[in-house]
Amino acid sequence: MIGLVAAAGLLAGGAVLAVILPSNRARGIAAILTQALACALVVGVVVPILRGAPAVTGLWHLSQPVDDVPLRVDAVGAFFLAWSLPMTLLGTIYAVGYLQPWFERGRNGAPHFALLNIVALSFLIIYAVQNVLIFLLGWELSAVAAWLLVIWEYRDQKTRFAGFNYLVSTHVGLLVLVAALMYLHGQTDSMDFADFAAVLGVPGGGRSLVFGLVGVAVALKSAFVPVHSWLPRAHAAAPAHVSALMSGVIHKAGLFVLLRFVLLMRVPDEWMGWAVLAMGAGSAVYGVIYACVERDLKRLLGYSSTENVGVVAIGFGVGMLGLAWGDSTLAALGFFAGLVHILGHACFKCLLFYGAGAVHRAAHTVDIERLGGLARRTPATAVLFGIGALAISGLPPLNGFVGEFLLLAGLLDGSAPTAASNAALVCVAALLATVGALSVLSMVRAFGLTFLGTSREPQPGAEGPTVPGAAAVIPMAMLVPMGVLALACVLLGVFPTVVLAFMPPVVGLYGAGTSGPAHLLAVLQSASAGLAGAVVVATGIGGARGEGARRAVTWACGYRLPTRRMQYSASSFSATVAALFATFLGTQTRVRLSRRAMPQRAGSFDLSYVDAVERRIFEVLGRGEAFFVRSAVAVPEEPRFAFAAGLAVLLCMAGWLLSESTL
Amino acid sequence: MRALAVDRVASWLPELGWRDWLASPEVGRPVAVFGRNAGDGRVELTAVLDHGVDGLAVVATRVAAGVPQPSLAAAAPGLAGFEREIHEQCGIAYVGHPWLKPVRAQGADSAAAMDAYPYYAVEGKPVHEVAVGPVHAGVIEPGSFRFQCHGERVLHLEIQLGYQHRGVERLLLAKAPGGLERAVPLVETVAGDSSVAHAIAFCLALEAQEPVSAEVALSRGILLELERVGIHLAGLSGMAADIAHLQAAAGYGRLRTVVINASMRLCGSRFGRGGVRPGACGYALDAEGRAGLANAIATLKHDLPAIDERFFGDLAVRRRFVGVGVLDMKRATEIGMVGLCARASGVRVDQRIGGIYEQFPLPSTTAATGDCWAREWLRMREIHESLAWLARVLEGQPGWARGPRTAFSPGRSRLCVGVAEGCRGEVVYALETDAAGDVVQVKVQDPSFRNWMGLQVAVRDNEIADFPICNKSFDLSYCGHDL
Amino acid sequence: MTTPLVVLADLAAFALGPILAVGVIQRTRSVWAGRRGPPILQPWFDLQRLVRKTAVYGHTATAIFRVAPWVGLAAAIAGGVVVPILGVAPLLSFPLDFVWLAYAWGLGRAALMLGALDTGSAFEGMGAAREATFATLVEPALFLVFGALSLLTGQHALAGLLAVQPTSGGDVFVWGASVAALTVVVLIEGARLPADDPATHLELTMVHEVMVLDHSGPELAAIQATAALKLALGIGMLAALLNPWSGDQGAIGLALGCNLALSLGLAVAIGSMESLAARLATRDVPRYLLGAVIAGGVALLGTLWQGAA
Incomplete structure (x- = not known):
């Protein structure tokens, strides 16, 4: 526990240092050093818990605003802490390189580095504190810090709007969460999470109410459909590392809350499992469809976050169903899958966002339709x-x-106990496979059209379409975090049994044994190792064949003078998929094509996608507002009428109060 | 098959009158409009018009060279191709022409001009371009296709031809002093799969002053219809192969062999070369030959219906062709389409009137929908109609012997035009002689010259994967366009 | 359990199956067209010829273009080791290996698509887009079928799933729908008609072939070998599903013989179907694949009726 408090102090001190030190370089170093030390301390505390040691508890004596702050790091909190802080550290290292152009123009990085430290501090509070009030403080701290980080380019109105959108969404989520916690406090008269198990462990209306409210709060925090649209907008506006931290780390706090509540429930109702499953499946499908058609690389990755969070929710839904049915293998598989995917998503989402930032540094745009040929x-x-x-x-x-x-x-x-449940789960499996195939399409499109082929816009220093432009220099500070994360992706993939070193206690909290997953992971490891070896051999063969090979113009049906437009565009790549899933997409087309046999003026064709769910929500809100306006107009503007209505309400309230006092 | 010979000077109109003639809709349909540098700072423009059953007519005018002319193409897109050709050959700049672009690789810097062809573009980042050619991945002729696409949908297509320009008109003109009647073998190579049609049109132009006997006309008609049947069978076989309908591809292909072997037995060439000669029958037909030909026709009549049923009755084939590559009648008339492609869109234009067709009429069918299905169906119908005509014509035919080679002179100050209906459409040959009797111009026009625009318009808003069957259904000649 | 003899037989099937599958199909098509056709070992001669050639690479191509075909081949082999190609026992078997199969082949497909995009040409991009789009509809069909079979048999390994012996009416229903859906999937993975014509020269109509238009020499040989291998493995899977003695450890010879006969029959059937049916329009292929998804859904519904628990 000392380690945690010390880490908190370090992070706070680092934030202060970041503000008072004179140069951006020094601020960056201060932030990185304090975060690194805090990381080491926290990892030292949590690793034993993940290896099976009992939870660390402590009491931090304070007088204001609460009396004593109970600290408790159990396996779930330890799991989240174990990688949240190192990821934030990598993000800060990346920020030093990424924000270089702004610093050179004289921008002060003090608030930014301080906020990064505060974000790390908020993780400590969220994952380690048992007191509801302090927990909410940490929750709010992370939200506000993230907001301030997002609006780094506050001079741009779009960025300000994106930040404001995020702020509103996260505060609506906070309100709902506060409502749930207030209800629990009213029932148990305690501020300690552990005491809520008394209410949550009992099936009934109270538990269902809390679950519903928490579900809404989690949906808002972690960007589930239908309240996800702030995420792509915020990601498009924020600097790359902030988007990475938001998607990969900060919003996982919502899933942590879900896990915490499931733990407190012990044995959730079956319908809760199905509800989480459905929410996850819906988000996965919706997110991946938009990831297939977006042309802004960061918005694409934002929708992809919605998809992956949906996959995690499917896993947790399966786990909850396993708990409800008393099937410990199923519960183990579900929770294991969800947690592994959370960790994996943190790794590759951060990596992809860092890559998008590097793309922006090299080409000054993240619009796929204007990129191309960056690999060279x-x-x-x-x-x-x-x-x-x-x-x-x-x-x-x-x-x-x-x-x-x-x-x-x-x-x-x-x-599952019934054939219908089995069939439903198989349907979800097929849906997951579809989501996987669509995600392959979206990522091949994003990577292939950005890095491969030739650039779709003229490059300075390139004489022709097939000649690449000048090499772009990406600073080491940006490449090193990417390298570390890529290595993590490869290692966790080729040696998946590594997770067995620290996951079992987490899943064990839910009463699920890990023999099933362990066996599967062992087999998967052999297969993956074999495949990885084959891929390495294949890469060797393919790479070696390039030495001194003949080169010529790309064949493709013999056109001798390829132009930049003769490459598949991003919109064309996903055109058929967009047509297949047109009901989910909000397509906006602007077409001007001549019907003449020999048109003279060049035609134009443009296609863009807006979030259909968000558009629908605003449509309904607009109609609701129109309804209220019409009703208000319909009510006659008579002062006597308003007076009579007010009197009636007062009488009712007085009558109710009187009846309450007499009872 | 029709021919016309007029006095050159008598057909001249003043410039304004000529333009009014062409622009007004009541005057006949323009069959060919061409120009010639008369040498004295003037350019002669000639228009051949079709008055339907009333025959052909010619109007001509002379304009000053180097002076820009107002273009009629904006109002009448059917004249656009003619104006482009005149601009390229005679240097007249047409003001207000929507697409004054190179037609063939003629001129000094032809290679650079071909590379710098200004393709129409649809702007917008979602749009990508697909460029096919000029080198294709099969043994087909060179042509450059530029698609503007979004995903699978073609927004616009533009075709650049002219890679096979051989200078046929120049070559024919060079052969004129030695006697144009000796130039028929060259004419047969203009478009190799319409050899008979080109040869007939050329001979008609040569013989325009003194038409040949019915026997000679009949001998030519038989070869022409055999060629039509053969090429239509090849077209059907190719279409079937493109949609992987192997039964029909093999079936039609086999029957095509029967037809071209019949042609071989008649005139010694599978493609009818040497069978048409000016002034006389190019080949002999005796009782044995007649029986052999009748046999071939009977085989076709017997075997075709089964394959037709298999191909045209297949729902999958119907799904592939119906509604694809639609060219409606209004558009087809506007562009000035001719031949089979026009008839498939409902436009009645068929040059199989006059000549031998007065004695033995050949009914001409049209289709209504103008899609790939209509064009293929019309091919099948024309095969059957040609076979029926051949059978009728051969009945009780005594036969003929090969005729002697005759020398020809088209006269002095004459303009002679010959028109024949080839498998694709009307083939036009025009000869012009000056006062001394020397040939000053030989004009060649293949129906593909008029029809390539139709393909470009028909493919719009179709899937790019359907382009090969649209292209195949039009079945246009590259070398016929390029001359 | 796999004996050394079975392992050797499986390896031989891996090596010879692709060549014979493509050869028999090609021969059947020629016979239907009234020709003699090429020898059955022609695909092997083609591969030999391609390997001897020198490859030419485009100016825009990076190392990905050179590496992609080999990664595709490696992924196809790595995924295919779980398929009981001879209906007896696969080289490797573990629970949920059909998931491994689907995703390893997905890796191969992704590699080929990246190689296609590396050329910077609209043709290969078009092929990659079509391939990716059709894959999104193939995956649910595959998982619905395997899920239904898994619920029916209670097994989780591919060999066990394909060894299903339908006994009652509900079983036959599920099995029949699975065969239908799996046939469509196999034809798509092997890039055959009615969705993709391997014999066409029209690039604008191709799906798989146009994606690899720029490859030449040994890379093209690797790609053709990959497609043939996936086709052979697919035929082997279908044969194992149809085979009454599939996976029967007591009647290995019978299972082997029956599977070989069924594979030959399936290859002839595929060749006949390709000769007699026309190609689908590209706009109709998603509908055709949706039919396979519906068949998979029907198979799943059949398990409800069966009351599998």
Whole structure:
């Protein structure tokens, strides 16, 4: 416990240092050093818990605003803490390189580095504190810190709007969470999470109410459909490392809350499991469809976050069903899959966002329709981004596949009590496979059209379409975090049994044994190792064949003078899929094509996608507002009428109060 | 098959009158419009018009060279191709022409001009371009296709031809002093799969002053219809192969062999070369030959219906062709389409009137929908109609012997036009002689010259994967366009 | 359990199966067209010829273009080791290995698509887009079928799933729908008609072939070998599903013989179907694949009726 408090103090001190030190370089170093030390301290505390030691508890004596703050780090909190702080550290290292152009223009990085430290501090509070009030404080701290980090480019109105959108969404989530916690406090008269188990362990209306409210709060925090649209908007506006931290780390706090409440419930109702499953499936499908058609790389990755969080929710839904049915293998598979996917998603999503930031540094845009051929200008970024893209598509032998494999194992287990449930789970498995195939499409499109081929816009220093521009320099501070994460993706994918070193206690909290997953992971490891070896051999063969090979113009039907437009565009790549899933997409087309036989003026064709759910929500809100306006107009503007209505309400209230006092 | 010979000077109109003639809709359909540098700073423009059953007519005018002319193409897109050709050959700049682009690789810097062809573009980042050619991945002729696409949908197609320009008109003109009647073998190579049609049109132009006997006309008609049947069978076989309908591809292909072997037995060439000669029958037909030909026709009549049923009755084939590559009648008339492609869109234009067709009429069918299905169905119908005509014509035919070679002179100050209906459409040959009797211009026009625009318009808003069957259904000639 | 003899037989099937599968199909098509056709070992001669050639690479191509075909081949082999190609026992078997199969082949497909995009040409991009789109509809069909069979048999390994012996009416229903859906999946994975014509020269209509238009020499040989291998493995899977003695450890010879006969029959049937049916329009292929998904759904519904628990 001392370690945790010390780490908190270090982080706070680092934030102060970041503000008072004179140069950006010094601020960056202060932030990185304090975060690194805090990391080491926290990891030292949590690793034993993940290896099976009992939870660390402590009491931190305070007088204001609460009396004593109970600290408790159990396996679930330890799991989240174990990688949240190192990821934030990598993000800060990346920020030093990424924000270089702004610093050179004289921008003060003090608030930014301080906020990064505060974000890390908020993790400590959220994952380690048992007191509801302090927990909410940490929750709010992380939300506000993230907001301030997002609006780094506050001079742009779009960025300000994106930040404001995020702020509103996260505060609506806070309100709902506060409502749930207030209800629990009213029932148990305690501020300690552990005491809520008394209410949550009993099936009934109270538990269902809390579950519903927590579900809404989790949906808002972690960007589930239908309240997800702030995420792509915020990601498009924020600097790359902030998007990475938000998607990969900060919003996992919502899932942590879900896990915490499930733990407190012990044995959830079956309908809760199905509800979480459905929410996850819906988010996965919706998110991946939009990831297939977006042309802004960061918005694409934002929708992909919705998809992956949906996959995690499917896993947790399966786990909850396992708990409800008393099937400990199923519960183990479900929770294992979800947790592995959370960790994996943190790795490859951060990697992809860092890669997008490098793309922005090299080409000054993240619009896929204007990019192309970056692999020859930034080979290191291309390789690392490629590893991230393959990992997020869930392809073996990388770590995205591990979570999907375990999840499919749970869904196809066939151990549900009724045939209908089994069939439903198989349907979800097929849906998951579709989501996987769509995610392959979206990532091949994103990676392929950005890095491969030739640039779709003229490059300075390139004489013709097939000549690449000048090599772009990406600083080491940006490449090193990407490299570390790529290595993690590869290692976790090829040696998935590594997770068995620290996961079992987490899953064991839910009463689920890990022999099933362990066996599956062992087999998967052999297969992955074999595949990885084969891929390495294949890469060797393919790479060696390039030495002194003949080169010519790309064949493709003999046109001798390829232009930049003669490459598939991003919109064309996903055109058929967009047509197949047109009901989910909000397509906006602007077409001007001549009907003449020999048109003279060049035609134009443009296609863009807006979030259909968000548009629908605002449509309904607008109609609701119109309804209220019409009703208000319909009510006659008579002062006597309003007076009479007010009098009636007062009489009712007085009558109710009187009846309450007499009872 | 029709021919016309007029006095060159008598057909001249003043410039304004000529333009009014062409622009007004009541005057006949323009069959060919071409120009010639008269040498004295003037350019002669000639228009051949079709008055239907009333025959052909010619109007001509002379304009000053180097002076820009107002273009009629904006109002009448059917004249656009003619104006482009005149601009390229005679240097007249047409003001207000929507697409004044190179037609063939003529001129000094032809290679650079071909590379710098200004393709129409649809702007927008979601749009990508697909460029096919000029080198294709099969043994087909060179042509450059530029698609503007979004996903699978073709927004626009533009075709650049002219890679096979051989200078046929120049070559024919060079052969004129030695006697144009000796140039028929060259004419047969203009478009190798319409050899008979080109040869007939050329001979008609040569013989325009003194038409040949019915026997000679009949001998030519038989070869022409045999060629039509053969090429249509090849077209059907190719279409079937493109949609992987192997039964029909093999079936039609086998029957095509029967037809071209019949042609071989008649005139010694599978493609009818040497069978048409000016002034006389190019081949002999005796009782044995007649029986052999009748046999071949009977085989076709017997075997075709089964394959037709298999191909045209297949629902999958119907799904592939119906509604694909639609060219409606209004558009087809506007562009000035001719031949089979026009008839498939409902436009009645068929040059199989006059000549031998007065004695033995050949009914001409049209289709209504103008899609790939209509074009293929019309091919099948024309095969049957040609076979029926051949059988009728051969009945009780005494036969003929090969005729002697005759020398020809088209006269002095004459303009002679010959028109024949080839398998694709009307083939036009025009000869012009000056006051001394020397040939000053030989104009060649293959129906493909008029029809390539139709393909470009028909493919719009179709799937790019359907382009090969659209292209195949039009079945246009590259070398016929390029001359 | 796999004996050394069975392992050797499986390896031989891995090596010879692709060549014979493509050869028999090609021969059947020629016979239907009234020709003699090439020898059955022609695909082997083609591969030999391609391997001897020198490859030419485009100016825009990076190392990904050279590596992709080999990764595709490695992924196809790595995924295919779990398929009981001879209906007896696969080289490797573990629970949920059909998931491994689907995703390993997905890796191969992703590698080929990246190789296609590396050329910077609209044709290969078009092929990659089509391949990716059709894959999104193939995956649910595959998982619905395997899920239904898993619920029916209670097994989780591919060999066990394919060894299903339908006894009652409900079983036959599920089994029949699974065969239908699996046939469509196998034809798509092997890039055959009615969705993709391997014999066409029209690039604008191709799906798989146009994706690999720029490859030449040994890379093209690897790609053709991959497609043939996936086709052979697919035929082996279908044969194992149809085989009454599939996975029967007591009647290995019978299972082997029956599977070989069924594979030959399936290859002839595929060749006949390709000769007699026309190609689908590209816009109709998603509908055709949706039919396979519905068949898979029907198979799943059949398990409800069966009351499998």
